Amino acid sequence: MTANEDQEMELEALRSIYEGDECFKELTPASFQFRIGDLEDSKAFILDVAWPERYPEVAPQISLDAFFNNRISSETKQLILSKLDEQVEANLGTAMMYTLFEWAKENQEALMENHRPVVSAVTLTSSSEVSSTSSSAKKKEKKEQLTKAQKRRIISRTDNKGELPRGWNWIDVIKVCAC
16 A cells, blocks of 8 residues: 555544544644643643654654643653654554554653643732732721611612612603794
């Protein structure tokens, strides 16, 4: 079989396996994204995979450059890519996308065990802002107290559910005719 026929067969298999799976996304017939882990999981990451023209005889191009992966340190990314390259070398010459994706899912914890989220946003505050926010946090906010007369007026305006009746704020429009 030629490389193109192998690619077509693997593409058909991937489409049937991952149909309706929100973790798999086919960008083009030769490039894919696969999310490992749940969206809410801090240890989740997205694999970007692109097939070169002679794939599967040649290794696919794998990267972790997706915006979703910005919170992963470069050391962790290098570890993931080196482990995936080992799997690619072991499966070179065969259809390996399903094997790679499933291997990454099974070994997610091991791949991300040294993961420390990267904080890229830094906020600068002056010392006066810090002291004012800490003093305001100590003060309890007082609740507005209503008199008995105010409470009766509110209750008389509302129905049994505490809602105002329909049309309570409507304005009557009167047309004055000077005939």
